[in-house]
Amino acid sequence: MKxxxxxxxxxxxxxxxxVPVFSHIFGFASRIxxxxxxxxxxxxxxxxxxxxxxxxxxxxxxxxxxADNSLEAxxxxxxxxxxxxxxxxxxxxxxxxxxxxxxxxIPDPEKDGRMPVIIEACKILKDEVGEETAVVGTLQGPxxxxxxxLGLEKLIYCIVDHPEEFWNxxxxxxxxxxxxxxxxxxxxxxVIHIFDPSSSCSVINRAVFSKYILPHLKQAFKEYKESGNPxxxxxxxxxTEPILDLFPETGADLFNIDYLVPISIAMEKLPNHCINGNxxxxxxxxxxxxxxxxxxxxxxEKTQFRKGFILSPGCEMPLExxxxxxxxxxxxxxx
Amino acid sequence: MPLLHRxxxxxxxxxxxxxxxxxxxxxxxxxxKREIVTIKNIKQAIIAGENEDxxxxxxxxxxxxxxxxxxIIDGVTKAMEYLDKKCTIQDxxxxxxxxxxxxxxxxxxxxxxxGIINDDASLDSDPFPKEKIILGTIKGDMHEIGKNIFSMTxxxxxxxxxxxxxxxxxxxxxxxxxxxxxxxxxxxxxxxxTIPYVREVRKYAVARGVPEVKIIxxxxxxxxxxxxxxxxxxxxxxxxxGLHYIRSI
Numbered sequence: 001m002k003x004x005x006x007x008x009x010x011x012x013x014x015x016x017x018x019v020p021v022f023s024h025i026f027g028f029a030s031r032i033x034x035x036x037x038x039x040x041x042x043x044x045x046x047x048x049x050x051x052x053x054x055x056x057x058x059x060x061x062x063x064x065x066x067a068d069n070s071l072e073a074x075x076x077x078x079x080x081x082x083x084x085x086x087x088x089x090x091x092x093x094x095x096x097x098x099x100x101x102x103x104x105x106i107p108d109p110e111k112d113g114r115m116p117v118i119i120e121a122c123k124i125l126k127d128e129v130g131e132e133t134a135v136v137g138t139l140q141g142p143x144x145x146x147x148x149x150l151g152l153e154k155l156i157y158c159i160v161d162h163p164e165e166f167w168n169x170x171x172x173x174x175x176x177x178x179x180x181x182x183x184x185x186x187x188x189x190x191v192i193h194i195f196d197p198s199s200s201c202s203v204i205n206r207a208v209f210s211k212y213i214l215p216h217l218k219q220a221f222k223e224y225k226e227s228g229n230p231x232x233x234x235x236x237x238x239x240t241e242p243i244l245d246l247f248p249e250t251g252a253d254l255f256n257i258d259y260l261v262p263i264s265i266a267m268e269k270l271p272n273h274c275i276n277g278n279x280x281x282x283x284x285x286x287x288x289x290x291x292x293x294x295x296x297x298x299x300x301e302k303t304q305f306r307k308g309f310i311l312s313p314g315c316e317m318p319l320e321x322x323x324x325x326x327x328x329x330x331x332x333x334x335x
Numbered sequence: 336m337p338l339l340h341r342x343x344x345x346x347x348x349x350x351x352x353x354x355x356x357x358x359x360x361x362x363x364x365x366x367x368k369r370e371i372v373t374i375k376n377i378k379q380a381i382i383a384g385e386n387e388d389x390x391x392x393x394x395x396x397x398x399x400x401x402x403x404x405x406x407i408i409d410g411v412t413k414a415m416e417y418l419d420k421k422c423t424i425q426d427x428x429x430x431x432x433x434x435x436x437x438x439x440x441x442x443x444x445x446x447x448x449x450g451i452i453n454d455d456a457s458l459d460s461d462p463f464p465k466e467k468i469i470l471g472t473i474k475g476d477m478h479e480i481g482k483n484i485f486s487m488t489x490x491x492x493x494x495x496x497x498x499x500x501x502x503x504x505x506x507x508x509x510x511x512x513x514x515x516x517x518x519x520x521x522x523x524x525x526x527x528x529t530i531p532y533v534r535e536v537r538k539y540a541v542a543r544g545v546p547e548v549k550i551i552x553x554x555x556x557x558x559x560x561x562x563x564x565x566x567x568x569x570x571x572x573x574x575x576x577g578l579h580y581i582r583s584i
Binding site: 087090157 | 480526564
C-alpha cells in the first residue's frame with residue numbers, strides 16, 4: 001500500500017496494511033544530513049533534499065515543506081535572527097500596536113521573504129515522490145501568526161482591550177494563510193497542515209477559540225477543499241481537551257493530538273475523525289528505545305479497533321532527538 | 336459562555352494612556368460614592384481581569400483608611416489563590432491568568448505610585464515572605480510570557496523577584512543570585528535546544544560557592560523533562576506548581 005493511500009484510508013476509517021506513521025521531522029532532517037539549520041531553512045533545494053533523505057532513511061508516511069514558525073511573519077516584516085544552529089527567533093515584531101495591521105499587505109508566496117523557499121521545496125518534493133507518499137505543506141494558523149506579528153503577550157491583552165481589532169488582525173492573518181496554502185496546493189501539496197499552537201487552551205479559552213479562531217479555520221479549510229481538495233490537517237499543540245468537540249466544525253480531515261491530551265479522551269471526543277499522536281516529544285531526547293517502543297505500542301493497543309489513527313509524536317521531533325528512538329517509533333507500526 | 340466576566344464594549348475605544356487614566360478616574364469616582372466597598376471587591380475584580388476596577392477599588396479603600404498590606408494579602412493574594420485552585424494542568428489558560436496578573440500588578444503599582452507602599456522592598460517584612468527569586472528565560476530562548484506570568488504571580492504573593500529578562504547566561508543568573516542573596520533561581524524555556532544551558536546553572540552555583548540556592552525550571556519544553564535530567568531542584572508544571580514548591584522550602 002502506498003503511503004498516500006494508507007493515510008487516505010485511515011482518514012476514511014478504512015482498512016490499512018499497517019497503521020500510518022508521521023515523524024514530525026522538520027529541522028531535524030538537516031541535523032541528520034549534516035547541513036546547517038540556517039542553510040536548510042533558506043534553500044528549497046536543501047530542504048527538499050534533507051526531507052527526502054530522512055524519509056528514505058526512516059520510512060514514515062510523509063515529507064514536509066516547512067521551515068520554521070517565523071517564516072510568514074518575516075515575510076510580513078518581523079525581523080528575525082539566527083543563533084547557535086537553532087531556529088530563528090523574532091527580535092522585532094512588525095506591528096507596534098494592533099491598529100497598524102491595516103498598513104500590512106498580504107504577502108505574495110512567490111516573492112516575499114522565504115515563502116518562495118517553501119514553494120520550491122514543495123515542488124521538488126512532489127516531483128520526487130509523486131503519488132508514493134504525502135507531501136505536506138505546513139503553515140502558521142491565524143492566532144499564531146498574529147502573535148508573531150505583534151508579540152503574543154500584547155495580542156492576548158488585545159483580546160479583551162481591543163476585541164474588534166483583534167478580530168480584524170485575525171481576518172488578515174487568516175487571509176495570508178489561505179493565500180499561502182493555495183500556493184502550496186498549486187505547488188503539489190497533498191496535505192495542508194495548519195499549525196496553530198497559540199490557539200490551544202494553554203493560551204486562550206474555549207469561548208475565544210469558538211468566537212474568533214473557529215470561523216477563520218472553517219473558512220480556510222473550505223477554500224482549500226475548493227482549490228484542489230487536499231487532505232486538511234489541523235495541528236493545535238498544547239492543551240486542546242476543552243475544544244476537541246469543536247474540531248469537526250473546522251472541516252479538517254485529520255487532527256493532531258499533543259501529549260497533554262490522553263488519546264482515550266481524543267477518541268471519545270472525535271469518534272468519527274482521524275487523529276494522530278501523541279508520543280511526548282521530549283521522550284525522543286531523554287528516553288531509551290525500549291521506552292519509545294512501549295509508549296508507541298501502548299498507543300497502538302488503545303487505538304487498535306479504531307482504524308482512524310496515525311502514530312506520531314505530539315509535536316515536532318526535537319532537534320536533539322536520538323535516531324534510535326525515531327527508528328523505534330517507526331518499527332512499532334511495521335513489526 | 337462569556338469570554339470573561341467583563342463588559343468588553345467600553346474598552347474598545349481606549350488607545351492611549353490618557354483615556355485609560357480618565358476611565359480609571361471615572362471608576363474611582365463611582366466607587367467613592369458607594370457606601371459598601373470591600374477588599375472582596377478587589378479580589379473579584381482581579382479574578383475577572385478588570386484592572387481599572389481593581390485600581391479604583393484600591394484607591395477607594397486606601398482613602399477610607401484600609402492598610403495597603405490588607406489590600407495585598409486579602410485582595411491581591413486571595414485572588415491569586417483562587418486562580419491557583421482553578422488553574423490545574425488540565426485547566427490552565429494563559430489569557431485568564433495574564434489578565435488577572437495584570438490587574439494584580441496594576442493594584443500593586445498603584446499602591447507604589449501613590450507612595451502608599453514604597454516599592455517591592457517594603458514588602459520585605461512580616462507577614463510577606465522574605466525569599467528572593469532570580470528569574471530569567473535561559474540563554475538561547477527569547478520567549479518571555481511564561482517568565483512574566485511567573486513574575487506577576489510571585490509578586491502578587493509578596494515575593495521579591497529580580498527579573499533578568501530573556502536569553503540570560505547561566506553564569507549571570509548565579510552571579511545575580513549571589514549579589515541579591517537570593518534563595519531561588521527560576522528559569523524558563525519554551526524550546527529544548529536550551530537544555531545544555533539549563534544544566535549549567537547548578538554547576539556555576541556550586542563553583543561560585545552557593546550550592547544551597549534552589550533552582551526551579553518551567554516552560555513548555557522543560558516541563559516535559561525531569562529535575563534529574565535538567566540538573567535542577569524542581570520542574571514546575573505550572574506557575575502555581577512553582578509557587579507551591581517555593582512555599583514548601
